[in-house]
Amino acid sequence: MAYLAALDGVLSRLLNLYASTVGVLSPLLSLALLSAAAGIAMLWIIGQISNQDAVRLTRRQIQATLLEFRIFWDEPRVVWRSQTRLLRLNLRYLGLMLPAVLIGVIPVAFLMIRMEALYGRTPLPVGQPAIVTVELNEPINEQAAPPRLDAPPSISVETPALRVFRDNQVCWRIRPLSPATGNLKLFVNGEVIEKQVVAGGPWSYLSDRRSSRFSELFWHPGEPPLQKGTVAWVDIQYPTALWGPRHFQLHWIWWFCAFSMLAGLLFKRRLGVHL
Secondary structure (H helix, E strand, O other): OHHHHHHHHHHHHHHHHHHHHHHHHHHHHHHHHHHHHHHHHHHHHHHHHHHHHHHHHHHHHHHHHHHHHHHHHOOOOHHHHHHHHHHHHHHHHHHHHHHHHHHHHHHHHHHHHHHHHHHHHHOOOOOEEEEEEEOOOOOOOOOOOOOEEEEOOOOEEEEOEEOOOOOOEEEEEEEEEOEEEEEEEEEEEEEEEEEEEOOOOOOOOOOOOEEEHHHHHHHOOOOOOOOOOOOEEEEOOOOOOOOOOOOOOOHHHHHHHHHHHHHHHHHHHOOOOOO
């Protein structure tokens, strides 16, 4: 877990640096460049791992088999034989490409999860409410004092702790009064837990959840993991970000797919990769 946390810290700092340099010009431009780089890297991995000679040969055989359909469409035996051969060739093509794709997906998926923290969320809007949720590792004691949440002066905690006994969760409603970057402080069972919060201000790398679970660290990067204790995780519901021209705004994942595939198509000949 310590290694993953260290790697996550390095990647978070690099993406923050990237956002503060290239991202200053245009967030969409920075997304396009990062997506294109991921597409080219994926293409290079496929070219290095897959048997390109076999892929090229199989593609030519598939094209020749499709041509048989057009030439001998009135010959049932030939058409049946071509269909069977086409099925075998497609399965062979999948077998040649699948290992390379699966290996290439691992680093790209690791990057995309961190891109969600950079492009998938916006800071809390000033004047708009947001929900902070805490999940506990132990059943909530009805007789004990509820957890307490403290926020920076520019963020108001509008409700007392709402305990959801069935889910082992505690919720608060907060409202930013002005742009702020700071830490929420949670007091529970003698422990003090901090969670970063960002309201207003420019686009930045945002961590929505800080957790003590190993699996959560992979899916919710950006902050050091919590120590094992009473609290399982602390979550802030940031708004979803949309990018693009005013009348054509999309979630970043659609732009990522478009830019990465376009880069792959443009560079596949230069890299000598057959898909």
